[in-house]
Amino acid sequence: MADTLLISHHVSYIQKLGQSQDELAYHLTSHLRLNAIYWGLTAICIMGRPDALSREEMIAFVMDCWDDNAGFGAHPGHDGHLLSTLSAIQILIMQDALDKLDVNRVVSFILSLQQPSGVFAGDSWGEIDTRFLYCAVNALSLLGKLDLLDKEKTVGYIKRCRNFDGGFGSCVGAESHAGQVFPCVAALAILDRLDIVDYDTLGWWLCERQLPSGGLNGRPEKLEDVCYSFWVLSSLSILNKLTWIDADKLTKFILSAQDPEGGGIADRLGNMVDVFHTNFGIAGLVDLDPVYCMPAVLIEKMGLRKGWTALERRQITSK
Amino acid sequence: MHGVKRVHQSSEAIQARKLKEQAKITEYLALANDVLSRKTSEDWSLEAFRLTTRLLRTNPEFYTVWNYRRNICLQGIFPNSSPEAIYELICEDLVFTMNALKVHPKVYWIWNHRRWCLNHVPEGPNESDLQGWKKASWERELAVVEKILDADARNFHAWSYRRYVLASMPVSRTEESELAYTAKKIESNFSNFSAWHQRSKVYSSLCESGKLQFDQFKKQELELVRNAMYTDPDDQSVWIYHRWLMGAGDDSELLLQEITAIQELLDEQPDSKWCMECILHYKLLLLQKHSTIVDVKAVSEECQTLLKQLKAIDPYRRQRYDDLAAAVLRL
């Protein structure tokens, strides 16, 4: 079992992902392609290997995903959606290629998805989720267009999703879930409205996600998982309560989920790796901005970091 | 990817698998490209609809194809169909998505498609019963969610969908029947926090609408919780729900009563972290809100003792206990 972050393994794992056209799974996941590129790019950036993927090809691919009716789709020919639109913006920013973007059109697409209740739909079909609200807030902030957002309405919706345990759900009435606590708390951080959060209760709920293995689960009495570990970790980081869990034990848990042969990180020890868990596993260990889920140095440089602290580099030597 | 075991494959095995997949890839890509090019050329035919069925059966996550399928209905099929035909097609799509959910109970797009189907049930079957089809469809839907929750009682997609169905039904269910449902789920497994959560929401809505007051269900709920605590004192679900029942701690008598009751369990189970955690929390509430009726010094010392014990048995969260200990000193 690896006790260090296997950077070169992970870099080559991510590089190979783009060349797996001979695998059925590659084609069955085309609806997540742009998100996958964002995960892969973020991971190589925080591992200090931003050049591991071709910049020109990547930018061209992102621009091919533009859907004239609705922002960016996940793949050329796929429908636009808020999830892939945020990924596109994040990629273009990390590649310093925002000049390719028709900012006004993207912004008006994003704003058109806000519902009277304040939440955002993912696309014109109307599925609502606090994750989409976060995508909108994050994207508008990255584009410097937050002043166009009705903040009161947006915050009002998040407030109505708050539960007695301090957490937040996917919509009004839904159970608290780490994967929803993160977007709500991060959106509030961007909007300067963390006063909505009951720090002590939520901090308690979050730190109780850590299980004896060191990994964290997403809800009470569920299994631990590398991705949930990240949602909890980044939420705790935004609340400045990272010390409320045992970071060393968590580090060990994430490292144990690595594939020491092929590279990549799985949801937990012994399972199949994927690029999503690879990114969020690495993200839990090295310098990531917990609010925007992008390299901390970049967010710092853009002047977007406020009261929260970046997830610092853990003491793990790489080989 | 969640919960898929990693198996070590030799490079020969990988090559053999890839070779076998080649035909499948060719077939899949041909179908996907056909569907996407029909979408671009705005082909709203029944043939295109059937192709989306084939494609979605292989890949239910292909959201663009679900979107296209709905557009075929809206642009091509529905305008030329009788209400009976539309209703029949929607019923078929509900069966189709039900089968998909059995294999992929956590795919958002399948759940979304069901919502759309239900919202497009036409009026009918006749002038005298315009709501008939709608009522029947939403009723059946509740049974469908229950089936999914029988398979996985914590599926949060299903719980969210359940709330959506309950809120959308033309003839709404009583809150009492939802309480009965959550009770049934809790009794079959105390560890089902999703059901406890739903219960707290139903009670909250009954209280907000003025139909019920806390005192009317307090005793019964505390009994239910007590039962669960004794069954499995290590399960978080019940303790979190207990904290909901105690609310902000405005009722000092209730706090004292529950501290005593939990202390009894702690005496039986001296290592129970959750007993300690809850007693501590309620004692802190006593100090914060009822300092005039308690012996502040004694209770503070009890809190410090509990915090020391908690730190010893639950070292992962030691810093939180230290922070709380410092906060007690400042009280």
Ligand SMILES: [Zn+2]
């Ligand atoms: Zn995961």
